[in-house]
Amino acid sequence: MLRFALSRLVSLGLSLVAASLVIFAVVEVVPGDPAAFMLGMNAAPDTVAALRRELGLDAALPVRYLGWVTGMLAGDFGISYTYRVPVAELVAARLGVSLPLAVYALLLSTAIAMPVGLLAAARRGRAADWGVMAGTQLGIAVPNFWFAMLLVLVFAIELRWFAAGGFPGWEAGLWPNLKALTLPAVALALPQAAILARVLRSALIETMDQDYIRTARAKGLSGRQALLAHALRNAMIPVLTILGLQFSFLIAGGIIIENVFFLPGLGRLVFQAITQRDLIVVESVVMLLVFAVILVTFLTDLAYAAVDPRLRRRG
Amino acid sequence: MRWPPALAVGAALTAVFLGAAALSFLWTPFPTDGMDIAARLRPPGGANLLGTDHFGRDTLSMLMVGARTSLAVAVIAVGFGMAAGVPLGLLAAATRGSLVDEVVMRGNDLVFAFPALVIAILITAVFGPSAFNAILAIGIFNTPVFARVSRGAALALWTLDYVRAAQVAGKGRARISLEHILPNIANLLIVQGTIQFSLGILAEAALSYVGLGAPQGTPSWGRMLAEAQTMIALAPHTAVFPGLTIVLAVLGLNLMGDGLRDLTDPRLRRAR
Numbered sequence: 001m002l003r004f005a006l007s008r009l010v011s012l013g014l015s016l017v018a019a020s021l022v023i024f025a026v027v028e029v030v031p032g033d034p035a036a037f038m039l040g041m042n043a044a045p046d047t048v049a050a051l052r053r054e055l056g057l058d059a060a061l062p063v064r065y066l067g068w069v070t071g072m073l074a075g076d077f078g079i080s081y082t083y084r085v086p087v088a089e090l091v092a093a094r095l096g097v098s099l100p101l102a103v104y105a106l107l108l109s110t111a112i113a114m115p116v117g118l119l120a121a122a123r124r125g126r127a128a129d130w131g132v133m134a135g136t137q138l139g140i141a142v143p144n145f146w147f148a149m150l151l152v153l154v155f156a157i158e159l160r161w162f163a164a165g166g167f168p169g170w171e172a173g174l175w176p177n178l179k180a181l182t183l184p185a186v187a188l189a190l191p192q193a194a195i196l197a198r199v200l201r202s203a204l205i206e207t208m209d210q211d212y213i214r215t216a217r218a219k220g221l222s223g224r225q226a227l228l229a230h231a232l233r234n235a236m237i238p239v240l241t242i243l244g245l246q247f248s249f250l251i252a253g254g255i256i257i258e259n260v261f262f263l264p265g266l267g268r269l270v271f272q273a274i275t276q277r278d279l280i281v282v283e284s285v286v287m288l289l290v291f292a293v294i295l296v297t298f299l300t301d302l303a304y305a306a307v308d309p310r311l312r313r314r315g
Numbered sequence: 316m317r318w319p320p321a322l323a324v325g326a327a328l329t330a331v332f333l334g335a336a337a338l339s340f341l342w343t344p345f346p347t348d349g350m351d352i353a354a355r356l357r358p359p360g361g362a363n364l365l366g367t368d369h370f371g372r373d374t375l376s377m378l379m380v381g382a383r384t385s386l387a388v389a390v391i392a393v394g395f396g397m398a399a400g401v402p403l404g405l406l407a408a409a410t411r412g413s414l415v416d417e418v419v420m421r422g423n424d425l426v427f428a429f430p431a432l433v434i435a436i437l438i439t440a441v442f443g444p445s446a447f448n449a450i451l452a453i454g455i456f457n458t459p460v461f462a463r464v465s466r467g468a469a470l471a472l473w474t475l476d477y478v479r480a481a482q483v484a485g486k487g488r489a490r491i492s493l494e495h496i497l498p499n500i501a502n503l504l505i506v507q508g509t510i511q512f513s514l515g516i517l518a519e520a521a522l523s524y525v526g527l528g529a530p531q532g533t534p535s536w537g538r539m540l541a542e543a544q545t546m547i548a549l550a551p552h553t554a555v556f557p558g559l560t561i562v563l564a565v566l567g568l569n570l571m572g573d574g575l576r577d578l579t580d581p582r583l584r585r586a587r
Contacts, residue, residue: 018425026437037441141513141565143520146540146558149547157548252430256521260544271525274440282440286433293428 117200139194148187244300322574328567345373389515396457404465509572
């Protein structure tokens with residue numbers, strides 16, 4: 001297990017280096033001079049030159065890359081061009097919204113998908129299964145931001161159970177914030193739950209056909225006992241894969257959903273940064289998002305190995 | 316050949332959308348380029364079957380013209396993904412276990428770490444928003460999907476006798492890939508293409524919604540939703556119909572993809 005974890009750790013490091021090179025190349029090399037871009041077309045040449053010095057753009061490319069990476073490792077993401085504060089501070093404040101939202105949505109989607117998938121697999125071919133399959137087919141087709149708008153329409157505008165948007169801030173206590181994140185989390189979670197429930201159902205159905213389930217049934221376990229005691233654990237591999245993949249969808253989806261509910265998260269930060277040409281912020285946020293995806297892939301790999309010892313040998 | 320019901324429903328829905336997009340070049344119930352403030356925010360029913368928006372433009376006409384943007388972006392992005400991904404996947408399979416294979420697969424993993432939205436953010440931050448950037452972002456996102464699918468399926472085919480026979484007959488690996496492998500994975504690529512097509516429509520809508528896709532003035536389903544958001548309490552229909560349209564388009568493509576998969580060789584289904 002330790003060797004497996006180490007080899008995964010090495011590939012995690014390599015992926016991060018490759019991803020940072022790609023992001024650095026796109027932002028700093030492809031379009032020409034970032035300083036000129038950030039100042040717009042009407043900038044005076046000496047203003048551009050001053051900003052170039054401030055950003056350290058007069059150094060050689062490899063030096064700049066190393067400076068950027070070592071800075072990030074030390075928690076220094078540079079100074080935001082428009083906000084004039086360290087990017088790390090900006091990002092840390094926004095993460096306090098985006099991360100809880102993603103986790104909330106992940107928990108919700110799992111909590112919805114598990115019973116639904118189990119029900120469909122247990123009632124395979126019957127009305128309940130058919131209903132789950134039709135409902136999830138629909139759930140997959142629904143854009144989460146539109147679903148979010150419908151939730152606002154029903155639960156904020158008509159019923160007035162929730163606010164239509166905004167975020168009170170953590171200093172206001174847990175409950176108001178949880179309430180503010182509920183509609184966004186539901187909007188994010190339901191389409192994901194549809195996918196997860198389908199994967200769980202088909203994985204369960206596949207394992208229920210295995211010989212060891214027949215053995216379990218032969219020794220006297222009921223269908224339900226066999227499903228819960230044996231099939232569920234073995235069906236966890238594809239479910240974990242999808243959970244890992246979903247995290248990156250939740251991060252991307254969260255960026256969009258934040259715009260529906262006016263939540264001050266990473267999504268709003270990055271869109272403001274795009275319109276204000278604040279490339280330093282864009283670069284840092286993108287790197288952070290990609291880091292999150294790569295880290296979750298790594299954790300998913302470790303989780304596989306914990307669930308299924310056969311996979312540890314794959315290296 | 317009997318059509319499974321899912322395939323029939325999916326194909327019918329898809330045909331409606333392709334037809335509506337094509338028809339919009341010749342005719343729409345109302346013009347979509349002018350403003351008619353007197354007719355603004357009309358509820359559904361009457362002459363404007365699905366109501367009008369805040370500029371008095373007919374929702375149904377806008378949806379028809381918007382279908383062009385959605386379909387065009389999604390189709391070109393799928394074409395991009397196939398054109399780049401399939402050759403890479405075939406190459407990796409033909410050189411299985413070599414350095415080339417390793418590089419292609421690691422490259423795949425790397426691109427997988429960038430969700431389509433993140434690619435779009437990066438591209439737009441540097442080049443500004445446009446429909447082309449949306450295509451590029453979704454196309455890049457599609458590439459590793461097609462590379463992985465075609466490599467997986469091709470690897471299974473490379474072990475079969477007729478491919479071995481072609482090798483013995485002296486055909487090169489490139490020629491075998493083109494003449495024997497590609498035709499046999501075409502079914503699978505069409506199924507995957509349908510799935511990526513529907514994902515592309517969702518992605519285009521999302522990108523246009525946040526302003527990273529179709530520019531202002533181009534009718535697009537995502538942009539219609541973005542504009543509807545501020546008036547949702549006043550005129551819910553402006554938000555409901557574009558969303559329903561997206562759902563039906565995506566549902567149709569997904570049903571068609573599932574139906575096509577069931578029709579194609581079940582042996583290939585394993586290779587996915």
